[in-house]
Structure formats: structure tokens, C-alpha cells
Amino acid sequence: DTGVSQDPRHKITKRGQNVTFRCDPISEHNRLYWYRQTLGQGPEFLTYFQNEAQLEKSRLLSDRFSAERPKGSFSTLEIQRTEQGDSAMYLCASSPQGSNQPQHFGDGTRLSIL
Amino acid sequence: EDKVVQSPLSLVVHEGDTVTLNCSYEVTNFRSLLWYKQEKKAPTFLFMLTSSGIEKKSGRLSSILDKKELFSILNITATQTGDSAVYLCAVYTQGGSEKLVFGKGTKLTVNP
Numbered sequence: 152d153t154g155v156s157q158d159p160r161h162k163i164t165k166r167g168q169n170v171t172f173r174c175d176p177i178s179e180h181n182r183l184y185w186y187r188q189t190l191g192q193g194p195e196f197l198t199y200f201q202n203e204a205q206l207e208k209s210r211l212l213s214d215r216f217s218a219e220r221p222k223g224s225f226s227t228l229e230i231q232r233t234e235q236g237d238s239a240m241y242l243c244a245s246s247p248q249g250s251n252q253p254q255h256f257g258d259g260t261r262l263s264i265l
Numbered sequence: 266e267d268k269v270v271q272s273p274l275s276l277v278v279h280e281g282d283t284v285t286l287n288c289s290y291e292v293t294n295f296r297s298l299l300w301y302k303q304e305k306k307a308p309t310f311l312f313m314l315t316s317s318g319i320e321k322k323s324g325r326l327s328s329i330l331d332k333k334e335l336f337s338i339l340n341i342t343a344t345q346t347g348d349s350a351v352y353l354c355a356v357y358t359q360g361g362s363e364k365l366v367f368g369k370g371t372k373l374t375v376n377p
Contacts, residue, residue, distance in 0.1 A: 184365075186365075196366070199364065256309070259306065
């Protein structure tokens with residue numbers, strides 16, 4: 152399977168704990184995106200990378216959230232001091248560089264905060 | 266603020282019916298519109314539309330864009346139970362942003 156891969160698939164944690172998610176994009180794609188999706192809503196953009204550079208961040212990305220893509224391949228999204236409102240599906244997508252490229256999504260990491 | 270609105274939010278049909286899903290948008294500097302199908306996991310890409318009036322077709326699914334009236338429709342003919350999913354509409358805007366702005370989706374249920 153050469154699609155976008157996310158790990159873990161599910162994460163349950165207590166409020167106040169830190170969590171980290173990983174995304175491996177399609178190998179030839181140099182753009183990588185993070186979105187958050189809650190029940191009954193479409194995905195909401197969080198941030199995106201072109202190679203290792205983080206080029207855009209949403210206002211949704213509070214200072215408790217940090218994303219990295221150190222070698223321009225896989226990416227991690229860390230949430231510090233988790234809150235109840237962080238419960239959601241975190242989706243990663245990738246695309247080739249260039250205008251109007253479709254983004255291809257992974258299966259997501261479902262985060263539940265107890 | 267950029268906005269994408271889908272209607273209806275949910276729809277229940279019988280196998281064999283034809284359905285039309287709607288997507289309207291209010292965005293600064295439209296670039297393209299995309300349709301995705303989301304079953305329980307990853308949204309999977311269906312179509313990208315950039316020009317008005319040109320129909321994109323794949324099997325029983327087709328889609329068209331009207332840039333003057335700022336909307337798109339997704340048609341599914343001879344529906345099957347496997348078409349049951351949430352259909353998401355998303356828009357790319359100009360101005361250096363590479364984010365997709367999504368609507369809430371239309372939940373389609375096809376009953377046998």
C-alpha cells in the first residue's frame with residue numbers, strides 16, 4: 152500500500168497529557184497537510200509543509216500544537232496539555248507540488264480525551 | 266471568511282435512484298473545486314473542477330461547475346448500497362494558500 156499512512160489509528164488519553172501523531176505521505180509528494188475533523192463537520196485545515204518548511208498555519212493551531220517535518224518526509228503533530236475540545240479525528244494528506252493538485256488523505260488518528 | 270455550503274446535509278434513497286448533491290461557495294479568488302467521498306476513514310478524491318460548464322464523469326458519477334453562480338453539483342445515477350457515504354465538497358482559493366476549505370458534507374444513505 153503506497154497511500155498516506157498515519158499512526159496510531161486511535162489514541163485515548165487523559166486530559167493534560169501530551170500526545171504525538173505520525174504521518175507518512177505518499178513518497179513522491181513534497182506537500183503534506185494536517186486537518187482536524189469533528190463529528191458532522193468537514194475537515195478543518197491546521198497546517199501544511201512543502202518539503203521541510205512549514206508554510207502555512209491556521210488560527211486553529213494554538214500554541215499547544217506543534218508540527219514538524221524535519222527531513223521533508225514524515226511529519227509529526229504534537230498536542231501538549233490536551234483538553235476535552237481536542238477530541239477529534241486528525242487527518243493527514245499529501246500532494247505533489249504545483250497548482251490545483253488533489254490532496255490524498257490518510258485514514259486519520261482518532262483522539263479521545265478522557 | 267471563505268465558506269462552502271453543502272445541501273442537503275443528509276439524504277436517504279433506494280437503490281437505483283438518481284441523486285443530486287449541491288455545493289455552493291463564497292470565497293475570495295476561487296481557484297478550483299474538489300469532491301471527495303468519505304466512508305468511514307480517509308476521504309477519497311473523486312473530481313477536481315476548474316472550468317465552468319465542463320462535466321467530469323467517472324462511471325455513474327458526474328460533476329459540473331458553474332463559476333458564475335458559484336456552485337457545483339455531483340450526480341450519482343443508478344445508486345448502489347456501496348455509494349452510501351459522506352460526500353465532501355472543498356475549494357482551493359488563490360493568494361498563496363494551499364489549504365482546502367471544506368463544507369460539512371452530505372451524508373447519503375442508499376437502502377436496498
